[in-house]
Amino acid sequence: MLRQKNRWRLSLATTVTALMAGIAIAGPENVEFPENYASTFVRYTTVDKPDRDPPIVRFMYINADALATAQPNEPLPQGTIVVMEDHEAELTDNGEPLRDANGRFIPTDEITNVFVQQKEQGWGEEYSEEKRNGEWxxxxxxxxxxxxxRSMDSCxxxxxxxxxxxxxxxxxxxxxxIKGE
Ligand code: HEC
Incomplete structure:
Protein backbone atom coordinates (compact mmCIF):
# COMPACT_ATOMS: atom_id res chain seq x y z
CA MET A 1 0.00 0.00 0.00
CA LEU A 2 2.74 2.39 1.07
CA ARG A 3 4.81 1.40 -1.88
CA GLN A 4 1.89 2.04 -4.22
CA LYS A 5 1.45 5.49 -2.70
CA ASN A 6 5.12 6.35 -3.05
CA ARG A 7 5.11 5.26 -6.62
CA TRP A 8 2.12 7.47 -7.26
CA ARG A 9 3.87 10.42 -5.57
CA LEU A 10 6.97 9.82 -7.63
CA SER A 11 5.01 9.68 -10.87
CA LEU A 12 3.15 12.86 -9.91
CA ALA A 13 6.46 14.60 -9.21
CA THR A 14 7.82 13.41 -12.56
CA THR A 15 4.71 14.65 -14.32
CA VAL A 16 4.86 18.07 -12.69
CA THR A 17 8.58 18.42 -13.42
CA ALA A 18 8.05 17.40 -17.03
CA LEU A 19 5.14 19.81 -17.43
CA MET A 20 7.19 22.66 -15.99
CA ALA A 21 10.07 21.86 -18.31
CA GLY A 22 7.67 21.58 -21.25
CA ILE A 23 8.73 18.00 -21.88
CA ALA A 24 6.19 15.68 -23.47
CA ILE A 25 5.13 12.82 -21.24
CA ALA A 26 5.00 9.50 -23.01
CA GLY A 27 1.55 8.00 -23.48
CA PRO A 28 -1.39 7.66 -25.86
CA GLU A 29 -2.72 11.11 -24.90
CA ASN A 30 -0.02 12.63 -27.09
CA VAL A 31 -1.91 11.29 -30.06
CA GLU A 32 -4.96 13.40 -30.81
CA PHE A 33 -7.91 12.01 -32.72
CA PRO A 34 -7.12 13.03 -36.31
CA GLU A 35 -10.34 14.88 -37.13
CA ASN A 36 -11.41 14.58 -40.79
CA TYR A 37 -8.75 11.99 -41.61
CA ALA A 38 -11.17 10.28 -44.00
CA SER A 39 -11.29 13.40 -46.19
CA THR A 40 -7.82 14.87 -45.63
CA PHE A 41 -5.55 11.80 -45.44
CA VAL A 42 -4.73 9.42 -48.28
CA ARG A 43 -6.32 6.00 -48.11
CA TYR A 44 -3.52 3.69 -49.16
CA THR A 45 -4.65 0.13 -48.62
CA THR A 46 -7.45 -2.16 -47.50
CA VAL A 47 -7.10 -5.37 -45.50
CA ASP A 48 -9.84 -8.02 -45.11
CA LYS A 49 -9.86 -9.93 -41.81
CA PRO A 50 -11.75 -13.21 -42.25
CA ASP A 51 -10.54 -14.46 -38.86
CA ARG A 52 -12.49 -11.79 -36.98
CA ASP A 53 -15.97 -12.39 -35.59
CA PRO A 54 -17.74 -10.54 -37.13
CA PRO A 55 -15.43 -10.30 -40.18
CA ILE A 56 -14.02 -6.82 -40.71
CA VAL A 57 -12.46 -4.69 -43.41
CA ARG A 58 -9.65 -2.31 -42.43
CA PHE A 59 -9.07 0.98 -44.25
CA MET A 60 -5.57 2.40 -43.85
CA TYR A 61 -4.90 6.12 -44.17
CA ILE A 62 -1.69 8.17 -44.01
CA ASN A 63 -1.34 11.94 -43.72
CA ALA A 64 -0.48 13.62 -47.01
CA ASP A 65 2.68 15.39 -45.74
CA ALA A 66 4.20 12.12 -44.61
CA LEU A 67 3.27 10.41 -47.85
CA ALA A 68 4.90 13.23 -49.84
CA THR A 69 8.22 13.10 -48.00
CA ALA A 70 8.50 9.38 -47.14
CA GLN A 71 11.37 7.57 -48.83
CA PRO A 72 11.48 3.87 -49.75
CA ASN A 73 13.37 1.71 -47.26
CA GLU A 74 13.77 4.64 -44.87
CA PRO A 75 12.06 5.23 -41.53
CA LEU A 76 8.84 7.20 -42.01
CA PRO A 77 9.19 10.96 -41.49
CA GLN A 78 8.60 12.60 -38.10
CA GLY A 79 4.97 13.71 -38.05
CA THR A 80 3.69 10.58 -39.75
CA ILE A 81 0.14 9.66 -38.74
CA VAL A 82 -1.29 6.32 -39.83
CA VAL A 83 -4.94 5.52 -39.20
CA MET A 84 -6.51 2.07 -39.29
CA GLU A 85 -10.30 2.25 -39.51
CA ASP A 86 -12.19 -1.01 -38.97
CA HIS A 87 -15.49 -1.57 -40.77
CA GLU A 88 -17.92 -4.44 -40.38
CA ALA A 89 -18.14 -6.49 -43.58
CA GLU A 90 -21.39 -7.07 -45.50
CA LEU A 91 -22.74 -10.53 -44.68
CA THR A 92 -24.91 -12.97 -46.63
CA ASP A 93 -28.09 -14.35 -45.06
CA ASN A 94 -25.98 -17.24 -43.76
CA GLY A 95 -23.70 -14.83 -41.97
CA GLU A 96 -20.82 -15.43 -44.38
CA PRO A 97 -18.92 -12.38 -45.65
CA LEU A 98 -20.16 -11.23 -49.04
CA ARG A 99 -17.39 -10.98 -51.68
CA ASP A 100 -16.98 -8.75 -54.71
CA ALA A 101 -15.79 -9.88 -58.16
CA ASN A 102 -12.20 -9.89 -56.90
CA GLY A 103 -13.05 -12.03 -53.90
CA ARG A 104 -12.67 -9.07 -51.54
CA PHE A 105 -14.99 -8.27 -48.64
CA ILE A 106 -17.51 -5.48 -49.03
CA PRO A 107 -17.25 -2.94 -46.19
CA THR A 108 -20.36 -1.50 -44.56
CA ASP A 109 -20.40 2.08 -43.26
CA GLU A 110 -20.37 0.65 -39.75
CA ILE A 111 -17.03 1.70 -38.25
CA THR A 112 -16.11 -0.23 -35.14
CA ASN A 113 -12.71 1.15 -34.13
CA VAL A 114 -10.14 3.72 -35.14
CA PHE A 115 -6.51 2.91 -34.35
CA VAL A 116 -3.78 5.49 -34.73
CA GLN A 117 -0.01 5.25 -34.90
CA GLN A 118 1.90 8.55 -34.85
CA LYS A 119 5.58 9.44 -34.59
CA GLU A 120 7.11 12.72 -33.44
CA GLN A 121 10.64 13.67 -32.51
CA GLY A 122 11.43 12.56 -28.96
CA TRP A 123 8.22 10.65 -28.30
CA GLY A 124 9.95 7.33 -27.67
CA GLU A 125 12.58 8.65 -25.29
CA GLU A 126 10.81 7.86 -22.04
CA TYR A 127 10.17 4.22 -22.90
CA SER A 128 12.57 1.42 -22.03
CA GLU A 129 14.57 0.06 -24.95
CA GLU A 130 12.58 -3.13 -24.54
CA LYS A 131 9.21 -1.48 -25.01
CA ARG A 132 10.12 1.40 -27.26
CA ASN A 133 8.90 1.45 -30.86
CA GLY A 134 11.24 4.14 -32.18
CA GLU A 135 9.38 7.44 -31.79
CA TRP A 136 5.90 5.93 -32.23
CA ARG A 150 -6.91 1.08 -22.21
CA SER A 151 -3.29 0.08 -22.06
CA MET A 152 -1.45 0.36 -25.36
CA ASP A 153 1.19 -2.18 -24.26
CA SER A 154 -0.03 -4.85 -26.67
CA CYS A 155 0.27 -2.41 -29.58
CA ILE A 178 4.99 3.16 -54.90
CA LYS A 179 8.35 4.92 -54.58
CA GLY A 180 10.67 2.13 -55.72
CA GLU A 181 13.15 -0.10 -53.95
C1 HEC B 1 -1.38 -9.02 -32.25
C2 HEC B 1 -0.74 -8.03 -33.07
C3 HEC B 1 -1.19 -6.59 -33.07
C4 HEC B 1 -1.60 -5.82 -32.00
C5 HEC B 1 -1.77 -6.22 -30.56
C6 HEC B 1 -1.85 -4.49 -32.55
N1 HEC B 1 -1.60 -4.47 -33.89
FE1 HEC B 1 -1.74 -2.85 -35.11
N2 HEC B 1 -1.47 -4.05 -36.71
C7 HEC B 1 -1.20 -5.41 -36.67
C8 HEC B 1 -1.19 -5.94 -38.02
C9 HEC B 1 -0.90 -7.39 -38.40
C10 HEC B 1 -1.48 -4.85 -38.87
C11 HEC B 1 -1.68 -4.89 -40.39
C12 HEC B 1 -3.16 -4.99 -40.72
C13 HEC B 1 -3.77 -6.32 -40.38
O1 HEC B 1 -3.33 -7.37 -40.89
O2 HEC B 1 -4.73 -6.33 -39.59
C14 HEC B 1 -1.62 -3.69 -38.01
C15 HEC B 1 -1.82 -2.40 -38.49
C16 HEC B 1 -1.95 -1.27 -37.70
C17 HEC B 1 -2.06 0.07 -38.19
C18 HEC B 1 -1.94 0.50 -39.64
C19 HEC B 1 -0.46 0.80 -39.94
C20 HEC B 1 0.39 -0.45 -40.02
O3 HEC B 1 1.23 -0.66 -39.12
O4 HEC B 1 0.18 -1.26 -40.94
C21 HEC B 1 -2.25 0.88 -37.11
C22 HEC B 1 -2.44 2.38 -37.11
C23 HEC B 1 -2.25 0.02 -35.93
N3 HEC B 1 -2.04 -1.27 -36.33
C24 HEC B 1 -2.44 0.49 -34.66
C25 HEC B 1 -2.51 -0.37 -33.55
C26 HEC B 1 -2.87 0.07 -32.21
C27 HEC B 1 -3.22 1.49 -31.82
C28 HEC B 1 -2.84 -1.04 -31.41
C29 HEC B 1 -3.17 -1.16 -29.94
C30 HEC B 1 -4.43 -0.65 -29.48
C31 HEC B 1 -2.44 -2.16 -32.26
N4 HEC B 1 -2.24 -1.71 -33.53
C32 HEC B 1 -2.27 -3.44 -31.79
C33 HEC B 1 -0.95 -6.13 -35.56
C34 HEC B 1 -1.22 -5.73 -34.26
Whole structure:
Protein backbone atom coordinates (compact mmCIF):
# COMPACT_ATOMS: atom_id res chain seq x y z
CA MET A 1 0.00 0.00 0.00
CA LEU A 2 2.74 2.39 1.07
CA ARG A 3 4.81 1.40 -1.88
CA GLN A 4 1.89 2.04 -4.22
CA LYS A 5 1.45 5.49 -2.70
CA ASN A 6 5.12 6.35 -3.05
CA ARG A 7 5.11 5.26 -6.62
CA TRP A 8 2.12 7.47 -7.26
CA ARG A 9 3.87 10.42 -5.57
CA LEU A 10 6.97 9.82 -7.63
CA SER A 11 5.01 9.68 -10.87
CA LEU A 12 3.15 12.86 -9.91
CA ALA A 13 6.46 14.60 -9.21
CA THR A 14 7.82 13.41 -12.56
CA THR A 15 4.71 14.65 -14.32
CA VAL A 16 4.86 18.07 -12.69
CA THR A 17 8.58 18.42 -13.42
CA ALA A 18 8.05 17.40 -17.03
CA LEU A 19 5.14 19.81 -17.43
CA MET A 20 7.19 22.66 -15.99
CA ALA A 21 10.07 21.86 -18.31
CA GLY A 22 7.67 21.58 -21.25
CA ILE A 23 8.73 18.00 -21.88
CA ALA A 24 6.19 15.68 -23.47
CA ILE A 25 5.13 12.82 -21.24
CA ALA A 26 5.00 9.50 -23.01
CA GLY A 27 1.55 8.00 -23.48
CA PRO A 28 -1.39 7.66 -25.86
CA GLU A 29 -2.72 11.11 -24.90
CA ASN A 30 -0.02 12.63 -27.09
CA VAL A 31 -1.91 11.29 -30.06
CA GLU A 32 -4.96 13.40 -30.81
CA PHE A 33 -7.91 12.01 -32.72
CA PRO A 34 -7.12 13.03 -36.31
CA GLU A 35 -10.34 14.88 -37.13
CA ASN A 36 -11.41 14.58 -40.79
CA TYR A 37 -8.75 11.99 -41.61
CA ALA A 38 -11.17 10.28 -44.00
CA SER A 39 -11.29 13.40 -46.19
CA THR A 40 -7.82 14.87 -45.63
CA PHE A 41 -5.55 11.80 -45.44
CA VAL A 42 -4.73 9.42 -48.28
CA ARG A 43 -6.32 6.00 -48.11
CA TYR A 44 -3.52 3.69 -49.16
CA THR A 45 -4.65 0.13 -48.62
CA THR A 46 -7.45 -2.16 -47.50
CA VAL A 47 -7.10 -5.37 -45.50
CA ASP A 48 -9.84 -8.02 -45.11
CA LYS A 49 -9.86 -9.93 -41.81
CA PRO A 50 -11.75 -13.21 -42.25
CA ASP A 51 -10.54 -14.46 -38.86
CA ARG A 52 -12.49 -11.79 -36.98
CA ASP A 53 -15.97 -12.39 -35.59
CA PRO A 54 -17.74 -10.54 -37.13
CA PRO A 55 -15.43 -10.30 -40.18
CA ILE A 56 -14.02 -6.82 -40.71
CA VAL A 57 -12.46 -4.69 -43.41
CA ARG A 58 -9.65 -2.31 -42.43
CA PHE A 59 -9.07 0.98 -44.25
CA MET A 60 -5.57 2.40 -43.85
CA TYR A 61 -4.90 6.12 -44.17
CA ILE A 62 -1.69 8.17 -44.01
CA ASN A 63 -1.34 11.94 -43.72
CA ALA A 64 -0.48 13.62 -47.01
CA ASP A 65 2.68 15.39 -45.74
CA ALA A 66 4.20 12.12 -44.61
CA LEU A 67 3.27 10.41 -47.85
CA ALA A 68 4.90 13.23 -49.84
CA THR A 69 8.22 13.10 -48.00
CA ALA A 70 8.50 9.38 -47.14
CA GLN A 71 11.37 7.57 -48.83
CA PRO A 72 11.48 3.87 -49.75
CA ASN A 73 13.37 1.71 -47.26
CA GLU A 74 13.77 4.64 -44.87
CA PRO A 75 12.06 5.23 -41.53
CA LEU A 76 8.84 7.20 -42.01
CA PRO A 77 9.19 10.96 -41.49
CA GLN A 78 8.60 12.60 -38.10
CA GLY A 79 4.97 13.71 -38.05
CA THR A 80 3.69 10.58 -39.75
CA ILE A 81 0.14 9.66 -38.74
CA VAL A 82 -1.29 6.32 -39.83
CA VAL A 83 -4.94 5.52 -39.20
CA MET A 84 -6.51 2.07 -39.29
CA GLU A 85 -10.30 2.25 -39.51
CA ASP A 86 -12.19 -1.01 -38.97
CA HIS A 87 -15.49 -1.57 -40.77
CA GLU A 88 -17.92 -4.44 -40.38
CA ALA A 89 -18.14 -6.49 -43.58
CA GLU A 90 -21.39 -7.07 -45.50
CA LEU A 91 -22.74 -10.53 -44.68
CA THR A 92 -24.91 -12.97 -46.63
CA ASP A 93 -28.09 -14.35 -45.06
CA ASN A 94 -25.98 -17.24 -43.76
CA GLY A 95 -23.70 -14.83 -41.97
CA GLU A 96 -20.82 -15.43 -44.38
CA PRO A 97 -18.92 -12.38 -45.65
CA LEU A 98 -20.16 -11.23 -49.04
CA ARG A 99 -17.39 -10.98 -51.68
CA ASP A 100 -16.98 -8.75 -54.71
CA ALA A 101 -15.79 -9.88 -58.16
CA ASN A 102 -12.20 -9.89 -56.90
CA GLY A 103 -13.05 -12.03 -53.90
CA ARG A 104 -12.67 -9.07 -51.54
CA PHE A 105 -14.99 -8.27 -48.64
CA ILE A 106 -17.51 -5.48 -49.03
CA PRO A 107 -17.25 -2.94 -46.19
CA THR A 108 -20.36 -1.50 -44.56
CA ASP A 109 -20.40 2.08 -43.26
CA GLU A 110 -20.37 0.65 -39.75
CA ILE A 111 -17.03 1.70 -38.25
CA THR A 112 -16.11 -0.23 -35.14
CA ASN A 113 -12.71 1.15 -34.13
CA VAL A 114 -10.14 3.72 -35.14
CA PHE A 115 -6.51 2.91 -34.35
CA VAL A 116 -3.78 5.49 -34.73
CA GLN A 117 -0.01 5.25 -34.90
CA GLN A 118 1.90 8.55 -34.85
CA LYS A 119 5.58 9.44 -34.59
CA GLU A 120 7.11 12.72 -33.44
CA GLN A 121 10.64 13.67 -32.51
CA GLY A 122 11.43 12.56 -28.96
CA TRP A 123 8.22 10.65 -28.30
CA GLY A 124 9.95 7.33 -27.67
CA GLU A 125 12.58 8.65 -25.29
CA GLU A 126 10.81 7.86 -22.04
CA TYR A 127 10.17 4.22 -22.90
CA SER A 128 12.57 1.42 -22.03
CA GLU A 129 14.57 0.06 -24.95
CA GLU A 130 12.58 -3.13 -24.54
CA LYS A 131 9.21 -1.48 -25.01
CA ARG A 132 10.12 1.40 -27.26
CA ASN A 133 8.90 1.45 -30.86
CA GLY A 134 11.24 4.14 -32.18
CA GLU A 135 9.38 7.44 -31.79
CA TRP A 136 5.90 5.93 -32.23
CA UNK A 137 2.91 6.26 -29.93
CA UNK A 138 -0.33 4.31 -30.32
CA UNK A 139 -3.91 5.32 -29.62
CA UNK A 140 -7.32 3.71 -29.90
CA UNK A 141 -10.55 5.63 -30.48
CA UNK A 142 -14.22 4.99 -31.00
CA UNK A 143 -15.48 6.20 -34.40
CA UNK A 144 -16.76 9.45 -32.82
CA UNK A 145 -13.27 10.25 -31.55
CA UNK A 146 -13.79 9.16 -27.94
CA UNK A 147 -10.59 7.65 -26.60
CA UNK A 148 -10.58 4.00 -25.50
CA UNK A 149 -9.05 4.22 -22.07
CA ARG A 150 -6.91 1.08 -22.21
CA SER A 151 -3.29 0.08 -22.06
CA MET A 152 -1.45 0.36 -25.36
CA ASP A 153 1.19 -2.18 -24.26
CA SER A 154 -0.03 -4.85 -26.67
CA CYS A 155 0.27 -2.41 -29.58
CA UNK A 156 3.95 -1.81 -28.77
CA UNK A 157 4.59 -5.54 -28.28
CA UNK A 158 2.99 -6.75 -31.48
CA UNK A 159 4.34 -3.98 -33.71
CA UNK A 160 7.87 -4.91 -32.52
CA UNK A 161 7.58 -7.75 -35.04
CA UNK A 162 8.01 -5.22 -37.81
CA UNK A 163 10.76 -3.10 -36.21
CA UNK A 164 12.66 -3.43 -39.50
CA UNK A 165 9.75 -1.66 -41.28
CA UNK A 166 9.72 1.24 -38.81
CA UNK A 167 7.11 -0.67 -36.77
CA UNK A 168 4.45 -0.55 -39.48
CA UNK A 169 2.93 -3.61 -41.09
CA UNK A 170 1.44 -1.93 -44.16
CA UNK A 171 2.78 1.64 -44.47
CA UNK A 172 6.42 0.72 -45.12
CA UNK A 173 5.67 -1.89 -47.83
CA UNK A 174 3.27 0.57 -49.46
CA UNK A 175 5.86 3.37 -49.59
CA UNK A 176 8.43 0.95 -50.99
CA UNK A 177 5.99 -0.27 -53.62
CA ILE A 178 4.99 3.16 -54.90
CA LYS A 179 8.35 4.92 -54.58
CA GLY A 180 10.67 2.13 -55.72
CA GLU A 181 13.15 -0.10 -53.95
C1 HEC B 1 -1.38 -9.02 -32.25
C2 HEC B 1 -0.74 -8.03 -33.07
C3 HEC B 1 -1.19 -6.59 -33.07
C4 HEC B 1 -1.60 -5.82 -32.00
C5 HEC B 1 -1.77 -6.22 -30.56
C6 HEC B 1 -1.85 -4.49 -32.55
N1 HEC B 1 -1.60 -4.47 -33.89
FE1 HEC B 1 -1.74 -2.85 -35.11
N2 HEC B 1 -1.47 -4.05 -36.71
C7 HEC B 1 -1.20 -5.41 -36.67
C8 HEC B 1 -1.19 -5.94 -38.02
C9 HEC B 1 -0.90 -7.39 -38.40
C10 HEC B 1 -1.48 -4.85 -38.87
C11 HEC B 1 -1.68 -4.89 -40.39
C12 HEC B 1 -3.16 -4.99 -40.72
C13 HEC B 1 -3.77 -6.32 -40.38
O1 HEC B 1 -3.33 -7.37 -40.89
O2 HEC B 1 -4.73 -6.33 -39.59
C14 HEC B 1 -1.62 -3.69 -38.01
C15 HEC B 1 -1.82 -2.40 -38.49
C16 HEC B 1 -1.95 -1.27 -37.70
C17 HEC B 1 -2.06 0.07 -38.19
C18 HEC B 1 -1.94 0.50 -39.64
C19 HEC B 1 -0.46 0.80 -39.94
C20 HEC B 1 0.39 -0.45 -40.02
O3 HEC B 1 1.23 -0.66 -39.12
O4 HEC B 1 0.18 -1.26 -40.94
C21 HEC B 1 -2.25 0.88 -37.11
C22 HEC B 1 -2.44 2.38 -37.11
C23 HEC B 1 -2.25 0.02 -35.93
N3 HEC B 1 -2.04 -1.27 -36.33
C24 HEC B 1 -2.44 0.49 -34.66
C25 HEC B 1 -2.51 -0.37 -33.55
C26 HEC B 1 -2.87 0.07 -32.21
C27 HEC B 1 -3.22 1.49 -31.82
C28 HEC B 1 -2.84 -1.04 -31.41
C29 HEC B 1 -3.17 -1.16 -29.94
C30 HEC B 1 -4.43 -0.65 -29.48
C31 HEC B 1 -2.44 -2.16 -32.26
N4 HEC B 1 -2.24 -1.71 -33.53
C32 HEC B 1 -2.27 -3.44 -31.79
C33 HEC B 1 -0.95 -6.13 -35.56
C34 HEC B 1 -1.22 -5.73 -34.26
Missing amino acids: EYAWFQPDGTRQD FECHQQVADQDFTFTAWPFITR
